Amino acid sequence: MSQDVYANVNRAAKRGERVEVEVEIYESADSLTAQNVIRKQEDTNTNKTTQSGDTAGSRSCRLAAVFLGMLCVLLLTAIILLWFKFDNLNTEIDQLQTSYTNLAAERDQLQTSYTNLTAERDQLQTSKSNLTAERDQLRKERDVLLEYIPELSQKTQQVWRYFRSSIYYISTEERSWYYSKTDCGVRGADLLIINSREEQEFINKELGSTEAWIGLTDAVTEGVWKWVDGSTLTTEFWAQNEPNNHEGNEDCAITNFSRAKFNNASTxxxxxxxxxxxxxxxxxLTGL
Incomplete structure (x- = not known):
């Protein structure tokens, strides 16, 4: 209480008056005054705290916004970098795919070349084997010829020709078919028997434009042509419209028929x- 209050109380006490109510009033007033002061102080403190809190919250929000902004920038940068990296990877993948395609094509070409070379190698090997066989055959024929030719006279050697496994005598005179057949028998041979086109072409080349008897006849059965060794005719080189038995007794065959006139190589x-x-x-020749 204030000094005035105490003084009033003392005077009242001297007079014997009741001061209880006044004291209480003063006390209430003082209490209210003190409470108001406290409240004002508390309100002031609260305002200061609120203002301080508001300031701290604002700062926190600003910091959070800045952090989020920086984070967004970093994320955007990372996304851009990843995009460029992804684009580069796609380009590398395309290049690798192109390289793989090219390598596959080269592999197929090499495989084809290898197959062709293998086939050529096999063909060369076959040719080598054939040439070796022909060489051996020629050596064998040479050895057989060396056995026969010395037995022939010098004049005879000049008219005998060699082809494959036979030797051929071409006459320089003209006689009948029967005489020719007998002459060949005397020489240890037969009238020519032709078994292949190659042999026919060899004979044509040797004869030139000369016609000559061959060992073919149908004298036994008309129209049934057989060779002088009794074998049946299988390979034929008749001229056009031949045989025709034109005079009714044409039973023996010649080769090189009218070659000079018709220029036909095998007739x-x-x-x-x-x-x-x-x-x-x-x-x-035996032994071939």
Whole structure:
């Protein structure tokens, strides 16, 4: 309480008056005054605290906003870098795919080349084997010829020709088919028997434009042509419209028929057996 209050109380006490109510009033007033002062102080403190809190919260929000902004920038930068990296990876993948395709094509080309080279190697090996066999055959034929040729006279050696496994005598005179057949027998041979186109072409080359008897006849059965060794005709080189038995007795065959006139390299015709032309004897060499 204030000094005035105490003084009033003392005076009242001297007078014997009741001061209880006044004291209480003063006390209440003082209490209210003190409480108001406290409240004002508390309100002031509260305002200061609130203002301080508001300031700290604002700062926190600003810091959070700055942090989030920086984080967004970092994320955007990372995304851009990853995008460029992804684009580069796609480019590298395309390049690798192109390289793989090119390598696959080169591999296929190499495989094809390898296959072709293998086939060529096999062909060369086959050719080598064939040439080796032909060489051996020629050596064998040479050895056989060396056995036969010395037995022939010098004149005879000049008219005998060699082809594959036979030697051929081409006459320089013209006689009938029967005479020609007998002459070949005397020489240890037969009238020519042709078994292949190669042999026919060899004979044509040797004869030139000369016609000659061959060992083919149908004298036994008309139209059934057989060789002088009794074998049936299988390979034929008749000229056009031949054989025709034109005079009714054309039972013997010649080769090189009218070659000079028709320029035909492989032609046979039937002639009367008594007609006179050259002849060809064939002697097959044994051991070939």
């Amino acid at each position: 046979w015709a039937d002639y009367p057996c008594g007609h006179h032309v050259s002849w060809i004897c064939e002697k097959r």
